[in-house]
Amino acid sequence: MNIAVAQSGGPTCAINASLLGVYRQALKEKDISHVFGSINGIEGIIKDELVNLNAVVRTNDDMDLLRQTPSTVLGSCRYKLPDFHEDSEVYEKILKCFEKHGIGAFFYIGGNDSMDTVNKLSRFMAERKKDIRIIGIPKTIDNDLECTDHTPGFGSAAKYVAATVQEIIRDSSVYSIDSITIIEIMGRHAGWLTASTCVLRANGEYAPHLIYLPENEFSVERFLEDIRKVRHVHKAVIVAVSEGVKIKEGENDFDPKKGIVDVFGHEQLSGIGKTLENIVFREVGCKVRSIELNVMQRCSSHISSNTDILEAEKIAEDAVKAAMQGLTGKMMAFKRLYNTPYTVITEPVDVNEVANKEKKFPLKWINADKNNVTNEAVDYFLPLIQGEQIIRMKNGIPIHYHI
Amino acid sequence: MNIAVAQSGGPTCAINASLLGVYRQALKEKDISHVFGSINGIEGIIKDELVNLNAVVRTNDDMDLLRQTPSTVLGSCRYKLPDFHEDSEVYEKILKCFEKHGIGAFFYIGGNDSMDTVNKLSRFMAERKKDIRIIGIPKTIDNDLECTDHTPGFGSAAKYVAATVQEIIRDSSVYSIDSITIIEIMGRHAGWLTASTCVLRANGEYAPHLIYLPENEFSVERFLEDIRKVRHVHKAVIVAVSEGVKIKEGENDFDPKKGIVDVFGHEQLSGIGKTLENIVFREVGCKVRSIELNVMQRCSSHISSNTDILEAEKIAEDAVKAAMQGLTGKMMAFKRLYNTPYTVITEPVDVNEVANKEKKFPLKWINADKNNVTNEAVDYFLPLIQGEQIIRMKNGIPIHYHI
Numbered sequence: 001m002n003i004a005v006a007q008s009g010g011p012t013c014a015i016n017a018s019l020l021g022v023y024r025q026a027l028k029e030k031d032i033s034h035v036f037g038s039i040n041g042i043e044g045i046i047k048d049e050l051v052n053l054n055a056v057v058r059t060n061d062d063m064d065l066l067r068q069t070p071s072t073v074l075g076s077c078r079y080k081l082p083d084f085h086e087d088s089e090v091y092e093k094i095l096k097c098f099e100k101h102g103i104g105a106f107f108y109i110g111g112n113d114s115m116d117t118v119n120k121l122s123r124f125m126a127e128r129k130k131d132i133r134i135i136g137i138p139k140t141i142d143n144d145l146e147c148t149d150h151t152p153g154f155g156s157a158a159k160y161v162a163a164t165v166q167e168i169i170r171d172s173s174v175y176s177i178d179s180i181t182i183i184e185i186m187g188r189h190a191g192w193l194t195a196s197t198c199v200l201r202a203n204g205e206y207a208p209h210l211i212y213l214p215e216n217e218f219s220v221e222r223f224l225e226d227i228r229k230v231r232h233v234h235k236a237v238i239v240a241v242s243e244g245v246k247i248k249e250g251e252n253d254f255d256p257k258k259g260i261v262d263v264f265g266h267e268q269l270s271g272i273g274k275t276l277e278n279i280v281f282r283e284v285g286c287k288v289r290s291i292e293l294n295v296m297q298r299c300s301s302h303i304s305s306n307t308d309i310l311e312a313e314k315i316a317e318d319a320v321k322a323a324m325q326g327l328t329g330k331m332m333a334f335k336r337l338y339n340t341p342y343t344v345i346t347e348p349v350d351v352n353e354v355a356n357k358e359k360k361f362p363l364k365w366i367n368a369d370k371n372n373v374t375n376e377a378v379d380y381f382l383p384l385i386q387g388e389q390i391i392r393m394k395n396g397i398p399i400h401y402h403i
Numbered sequence: 404m405n406i407a408v409a410q411s412g413g414p415t416c417a418i419n420a421s422l423l424g425v426y427r428q429a430l431k432e433k434d435i436s437h438v439f440g441s442i443n444g445i446e447g448i449i450k451d452e453l454v455n456l457n458a459v460v461r462t463n464d465d466m467d468l469l470r471q472t473p474s475t476v477l478g479s480c481r482y483k484l485p486d487f488h489e490d491s492e493v494y495e496k497i498l499k500c501f502e503k504h505g506i507g508a509f510f511y512i513g514g515n516d517s518m519d520t521v522n523k524l525s526r527f528m529a530e531r532k533k534d535i536r537i538i539g540i541p542k543t544i545d546n547d548l549e550c551t552d553h554t555p556g557f558g559s560a561a562k563y564v565a566a567t568v569q570e571i572i573r574d575s576s577v578y579s580i581d582s583i584t585i586i587e588i589m590g591r592h593a594g595w596l597t598a599s600t601c602v603l604r605a606n607g608e609y610a611p612h613l614i615y616l617p618e619n620e621f622s623v624e625r626f627l628e629d630i631r632k633v634r635h636v637h638k639a640v641i642v643a644v645s646e647g648v649k650i651k652e653g654e655n656d657f658d659p660k661k662g663i664v665d666v667f668g669h670e671q672l673s674g675i676g677k678t679l680e681n682i683v684f685r686e687v688g689c690k691v692r693s694i695e696l697n698v699m700q701r702c703s704s705h706i707s708s709n710t711d712i713l714e715a716e717k718i719a720e721d722a723v724k725a726a727m728q729g730l731t732g733k734m735m736a737f738k739r740l741y742n743t744p745y746t747v748i749t750e751p752v753d754v755n756e757v758a759n760k761e762k763k764f765p766l767k768w769i770n771a772d773k774n775n776v777t778n779e780a781v782d783y784f785l786p787l788i789q790g791e792q793i794i795r796m797k798n799g800i801p802i803h804y805h806i
Contacts, residue, residue, distance in 0.1 A: 007679075011573070011577055013573045040577075040578070040579045043579065052479055069573065070570050070573050070574065071570075071573035071574050071576070072577050073579050075578070075579065076576070076577040076578055077578065077579065129738075159799055159800075162800050163705045163800055163801055164699055164703065166702055166800060166801065166803060167473050167699065167702040167704060167705070168698060168699070170414070170415045170472065170473050170474035170702055170803060171473065171474050171698045171701065171702040172477075173474070174414055174474055174475050174478050174479040175443070175478070175479055175480065175481070176446065176478065176480065178445045197800065199800065200800065201798075202797075202798040202800070203798055203800050203803075204799055216765055227423070228458050251653045253550065256515065281567055285523045291697045291698065291699075292694075292695065293699070294695070295571060295574045295694065296567055296570065296694075296699070297569070298574065299570040299571065299573055299574040300570055301569065301570060302570070302706050303705050303706065305799065349679075382798060382799070385798075385799035385800070386798075386799040387799065388796065393791065394605075394786035395602065395605040395785060395788075395789075396562055396565070396602075396708065396785070396789040396790065397562075397565050397569060397602065397603065397605070397606050397788070398566055398569065399606065400569060400573060400606075
C-alpha cells in the first residue's frame with residue numbers, strides 16, 4: 001500500500017523532522033510502496049495536490065537538510081473539517097483521493113485542531129468500513145496537548161527562548177542606570193513556553209525575576225507592586241510575560257487619566273508586553289522596554305534542541321509502526337519515565353482525548369505570589385532543551401531544504 | 404607600566420572578544436604588568452572603579468567563555484566628555500586615576516561617540532605633555548565608522564539577521580493565502596545591517612523582495628506601488644526596512660481619513676515596521692505582520708560570526724601593539740585587500756577622522772528603484788558572516804562569563 005502525510009497548524013522547528021520520521025520508517029516497511037506528501041495540510045488531500053516523496057527526497061543529504069529546516073516544507077493550513085453527518089462532501093473528496101492513490105494510512109502532524117481532523121476522519125472511515133488508518137503526530141510550540149508529556153517543537157522553542165532571554169539579560173545589564181525589560185513570549189492560553197524561561201536558573205541566572213502566565217488572573221496593581229519590590233534588589237529587572245495574559249476585569253481602564261487606556265483600547269496595535277511597558281513607564285517612570293520574541297520562537301532552527309528534533313523523528317517513526325499494526329484514530333504520545341536519566345517512551349492514545357483540548361501549565365508549579373514558577377518546573381523543562389544539531393551551513397548561513 | 408581598557412556604547416557580540424584581545428596581547432608584552440578593566444566605560448576611570456583583570460581572568464577556560472559572552476562584561480556608558488578647555492575637572496579625575504594606577508595606555512572599545520572620547524583624551528594628554536597613550540578599538544553593529552572597511556560586532560549581527568530572516572521566510576511561506584511580512588532592522592542613520600539581508604541571495608533565496616534604507620527618501624506611495632508589483636510575483640512577500648527610515652515630508656499624514664495618522668502620530672508607540680504594517684493593512688488589505696528583531700540583533704552570540712569574533716580579538720591585539728610603539732590618538736581600522744580570498748589588515752587611523760562621523764551605505768550599491776541593493780553589496784557582506792564559534796554549553800544553554 002501507499003501512505004500519505006501532511007503538516008498542519010503553526011510552524012515549528014520539528015515538523016519536518018517528523019515528516020522525515022514518517023518517510024524513513026516507510027522506507028523500512030516492506031508493505032509500504034510510496035509516501036505521498038499533501039500540500040498545505042488536509043487541503044492537499046481534498047484538492048488532490050500530492051507530492052511523491054520517494055521521487056524528491058532521494059539522498060541522505062536531502063534527509064539531513066530536511067531535518068534542519070524549520071516550518072513545513074509541505075505547507076500548512078488552518079482547515080477544520082465539518083461534522084460528516086451534516087456535510088460529507090469534503091469527506092468524499094478525501095476518500096476519493098485516498099482510494100485513487102492506494103493510500104492505506106494517513107499521518108497528520110499538528111496540534112489540537114489537527115487532532116480534531118484525525119478524530120473525524122478516523123470515525124468517518126470506520127463508519128464507511130474503510131480500512132484507511134488515520135494517525136496523529138503531535139507538534140506545537142505551545143506544549144498544550146493532552147495525554148502527552150510534551151510535544152515535538154516545544155523543546156526547540158524553549159531552547160531558543162532560554163538562549164535568547166539569557167542574551168537579553170546580558171544586554172540589559174550594561175548601563176549603570178536602573179531598567180526594566182519585559183519579554184513577551186508566545187502562548188495564547190497556556191504558559192508553558194513563558195514558564196520555561198526558568199531553566200536559566202540551572203546556569204545561575206536569577207532572571208527572569210518575574211514570570212506571568214495566562215493560567216492566573218493578572219492584576220496591574222499587583223504587577224506594579226511586584227516590579228517595585230524587585231527593583232530594590234535588581235538593577236536590571238527582567239519580566240517574562242505570556243502573550244495570553246489578560247488584564248483582569250475592572251482594571252482594563254487602569255488610570256485612564258494618564259492615557260494608558262489609549263494603548264489598551266487598541267488590541268491590534270500592541271500586545272501585553274507593549275501595554276505593560278507603557279504602564280511601567282507611566283507608573284514607575286524608569287527606563288523600560290518591551291521585546292516580542294515573535295515568530296522567531298517557533299522557527300529558529302539554528303538553535304534547535306537535538307533532543308526535540310530526534311524525538312520528533314522517533315515519534316513519527318512509531319506512528320508508522322502503529323498504523324502498520326492496524327491502529328487508527330490514535331495520536332502518538334510521549335510518556336516520561338524518569339527525569340534522571342531522562343527516559344521517554346511513545347504510546348498511542350485515543351485522539352478524542354486530545355482533540356480540541358488544551359493542557360494548561362500546572363497550577364502546583366506556580367509560586368504562591370503567582371509571579372514565578374517552582375523548581376519542579378525546571379526539572380520538567382531541562383531535559384527537553386538538551387543537545388544541539390550539527391547544522392550544515394553554506395555561505396555562513398544554514399542550508400534550508402526545498403521540495 | 405599598566406594599561407586600562409573600557410567598553411562603551413551599545414552592546415554587540417564582539418566587544419568582549421576585543422577586551423580579551425587587549426588582555427591577551429598585554430600578557431605577551433614584557434613592558435606591561437597589569438591590565439585594569441574600567442567599570443561602565445570611561446565612568447569607571449572617572450570614579451576610580453577598576454578591576455584588575457589579571458586577578459579575575461585566570462584560566463584559558465575563562466578566556467574562552469569571555470569570548471563567547473555577548474554585551475560588555477565591564478558594563479558600558481553613554482558618557483560624553485566636555486571640551487577640556489571649557490571644563491577640565493573630569494579630565495583631572497581621569498589623569499589622577501591613570502597616574503595613581505601607573506596606567507600608561509588606555510584602550511576604549513566603542514563607536515563614533517567613544518572615538519570622540521579617545522580624540523579629546525589624547526589631545527588633553529598631549530597638551531599636558533603626559534605620555535599616556537589613548538587608542539580606540541572600533542565596535543558597532545551599525546558598521547557606520549569612517550576609515551575602516553567594517554566594524555567588529557557587525558558581522559555577528561549580520562549573520563544573526565541573515566539566519567533569522569531566512570527562518571522568517573520559511574515561516575511566512577506555509578499557508579496558501581497571500582501575506583506580507585515587514586522586518587524592522589536596526590540602524591538609525593545607516594542602512595548597513597538592513598542591506599546585509601541581501602546575503603541570502605548567495606543561498607538561492609529571492610527574499611527579502613524589498614529593502615529600504617535610511618540613505619534614501621522613503622515615499623509611502625512608492626512603497627505601496629512596490630508592494631503591489633511584488634505581490635503579483637511572490638505569494639509571501641518579505642520586506643526588510645531599516646528602523647531609521649523616515650516617511651518623506653508631506654506624506655506624514657498619508658490618508659488620515661483611514662486613521663493611519665493615529666499610528667504615525669505616536670512615534671513612541673510604534674516603529675517604522677509597525678507603521679508600514681498598518682499602512683499595508685489599510686491600503687492593500689491582505690494578511691500583513693511586522694517583526695522587530697530588536698536587541699537580539701546585537702546580542703545573539705549563540706550564532707555569532709567566527710570571522711567577526713576572531714577579527715575583534717585581533718584588532719584589539721594590534722591596538723596594544725600600536726600603543727607599545729608609542730602611538731596615541733588613533734583608532735585601529737580594517738583595510739580589506741581582497742574579497743576572494745578574503746584578506747584584511749589592520750592599520751591605525753587618526754581618530755579625529757572617525758569621531759562623531761557616520762559612514763553611510765554607498766548609494767552606488769542601491770538599485771535604481773531604491774527598493775533593493777546590488778550584488779556588489781553581497782560580495783562586500785558575505786566574508787563578514789563566515790564561520791561559527793564552537794559555543795560551550797551547560798544544561799543546553801550557552802555559558803556566559805561573569806566577572
